[in-house]
Amino acid sequence: MVSFTALSSLTLKRPAPNQKSADAIPILIGDTYHLVHLKAPPHTVHHPERLQSYWSHLRSKDLIHWSSDGSPPIVSGERPAPRDINGAWTGSALIGPDGYMHIFYTGYNLSQERQVIIHAASSDIEGSSLVKYPEPISISSATVTNLALFEDIDFRDPYVLFNVEEQRYWMLVATRMLDGPWARGCLALLTSTDLSTWHLEPDPLFALDDIFCPECPELFTLPNGKWYLVYSRFDAPEAGTVYRVSDAPRGPFQKPKDGSAGCWDGKRWHAAKSYPKAGDPSKRIYFGWIADRSENKKGVWGGHMAYPRQVSAAADGSLRIEPAEEILSELFRSGPAFKLPPVRLGPYGAVKKHFLYPTSANPEPGSSSPTLMSFKFSSSDAASFGILFHADPDDSGYWLRFSPTRATPGKPTFTITLSLCSPSDNFWSDQFRLYMPQVVDGLELVRHNNVFIKQDETIKVLMIGDTLEIFVGGRAISYRFRQDCDEGQGGNTRYGLFVDDGEVTFRSFSSIVSKPLSE
Numbered sequence: 001m002v003s004f005t006a007l008s009s010l011t012l013k014r015p016a017p018n019q020k021s022a023d024a025i026p027i028l029i030g031d032t033y034h035l036v037h038l039k040a041p042p043h044t045v046h047h048p049e050r051l052q053s054y055w056s057h058l059r060s061k062d063l064i065h066w067s068s069d070g071s072p073p074i075v076s077g078e079r080p081a082p083r084d085i086n087g088a089w090t091g092s093a094l095i096g097p098d099g100y101m102h103i104f105y106t107g108y109n110l111s112q113e114r115q116v117i118i119h120a121a122s123s124d125i126e127g128s129s130l131v132k133y134p135e136p137i138s139i140s141s142a143t144v145t146n147l148a149l150f151e152d153i154d155f156r157d158p159y160v161l162f163n164v165e166e167q168r169y170w171m172l173v174a175t176r177m178l179d180g181p182w183a184r185g186c187l188a189l190l191t192s193t194d195l196s197t198w199h200l201e202p203d204p205l206f207a208l209d210d211i212f213c214p215e216c217p218e219l220f221t222l223p224n225g226k227w228y229l230v231y232s233r234f235d236a237p238e239a240g241t242v243y244r245v246s247d248a249p250r251g252p253f254q255k256p257k258d259g260s261a262g263c264w265d266g267k268r269w270h271a272a273k274s275y276p277k278a279g280d281p282s283k284r285i286y287f288g289w290i291a292d293r294s295e296n297k298k299g300v301w302g303g304h305m306a307y308p309r310q311v312s313a314a315a316d317g318s319l320r321i322e323p324a325e326e327i328l329s330e331l332f333r334s335g336p337a338f339k340l341p342p343v344r345l346g347p348y349g350a351v352k353k354h355f356l357y358p359t360s361a362n363p364e365p366g367s368s369s370p371t372l373m374s375f376k377f378s379s380s381d382a383a384s385f386g387i388l389f390h391a392d393p394d395d396s397g398y399w400l401r402f403s404p405t406r407a408t409p410g411k412p413t414f415t416i417t418l419s420l421c422s423p424s425d426n427f428w429s430d431q432f433r434l435y436m437p438q439v440v441d442g443l444e445l446v447r448h449n450n451v452f453i454k455q456d457e458t459i460k461v462l463m464i465g466d467t468l469e470i471f472v473g474g475r476a477i478s479y480r481f482r483q484d485c486d487e488g489q490g491g492n493t494r495y496g497l498f499v500d501d502g503e504v505t506f507r508s509f510s511s512i513v514s515k516p517l518s519e
Contacts, residue, residue, distance in 0.1 A: 090106055118136055
């Protein structure tokens with residue numbers, strides 16, 4: 001086993017510069033966090049080569065210092081499981097009735113019509129040596145005919161848990177109903193008493209009419225008695241990792257009334273899964289990846305693993321996502337700091353800006369030094385305000401915009417967006433052949449509606465290399481912006497503050513740089 005810190009060349013964000021991190025499979029064993037995750041073969045971009053994934057196994061007791069097993073726990077194509085020759089895909093880990101670690105994952109073989117679920121087991125609780133079962137999971141003869149109710153194209157991403165109320169193991173599988181509209185993705189439910197023989201129920205646990213396939217599901221309960229179903233979706237509506245809430249494990253699962261329809265982040269934070277926080281079962285620690293993009297700027301599978309995030313329930317049963325404070329405290333406790341006195345912008349008229357030039361505590365984006373930017377604000381009827389990233393004299397760059405949506409005393413809410421400013425007019429562009437570079441996502445990259453921001457709440461912006469992670473009002477915004485900046489969108493590294501038609505004061509503004517990474 002090779003030891004390393006979270007800020008080494010084996011950092012959480014990706015195994016190597018030419019290799020991508022992908023779907024997380026977390027499990028808490030005692031007081032040790034285990035993060036198993038998929039990784040793509042080096043130098044791959046597109047299917048099928050990029051998806052011939054295998055697994056990595058990391059361990060930590062504090063979410064800061066990690067160790068890595070010397071060899072991958074699961075490798076695609078290794079016998080006796082030829083069904084995974086083109087990829088060992090997403091799955092889940094749990095402790096079985098024998099007290100040892102068990103893994104269930106998706107086997108992908110281009111020559112097979114249906115994806116299959118493969119079982120692997122270890123001879124210890126730590127998962128030190130996993131052995132694959134020779135055949136896919138066994139579905140009981142009494143329920144095997146139920147397979148015909150679901151499509152062959154998707155039958156994957158198993159999530160296994162023990163349902164205490166029913167005294168049975170549950171397996172959620174991402175799939176599609178055989179008949180119905182194009183968007184007929186659903187979650188099938190299989191049950192077992194011994195992890196060996198599974199019974200496939202004819203009706204899905206969760207069915208939608210607005211998604212091709214709900215990926216990477218998980219199901220858990222919190223001390224408030226609520227059950228939470230989490231899954232990921234590539235496309236709108238509510239793209240990204242989302243959650244639904246119910247009073248019972250069998251549902252019905254409904255969208256929370258949290259203002260963001262259960263979206264914690266945007267479409268670039270994907271396939272996130274969690275485990276309970278050690279010593280505090282009221283919280284969950286989440287891992288998800290922030291997508292790379294291909295040469296045509298489309299999002300692709302895999303990318304940077306975001307830093308651990310903490311999820312907890314609010315009084316109304318909705319879930320809030322925040323950075324894990326113990327990680328931020330450790331990373332930035334001794335770094336150089338840049339602080340601003342209060343900045344007041346306004347009061348009225350056109351957009352007012354205040355630029356912050358790079359300093360020793362505001363490094364070049366793309367450098368390996370993580371930076372934590374934080375601030376508070378007080379507003380007086382401003383139409384909108386926020387932060388500029390990669391700003392230039394033409395106003396290109398990224399705008400993090402806060403737009404007030406309701407003036408209820410004591411409960412101000414905002415629409416929060418991250419958008420790419422690319423001034424253009426299609427009419428004149430066509431006439432004079434003046435075309436500005438455009439990205440696939442369009443100008444608006446992430447949006448959260450009706451977010452309640454507490455009085456004196458601190459907004460936190462974490463920048464690590466080309467990765468941007470913003471936390472505000474129990475929501476997050478993740479993006480990778482360096483690729484756009486390399487191609488002319490936001491030509492330099494200035495940051496700034498702005499207000500549009502109103503007045504705002506930015507307070508407690510600071511930028512702290514962690515010690516340099518060892519790449």
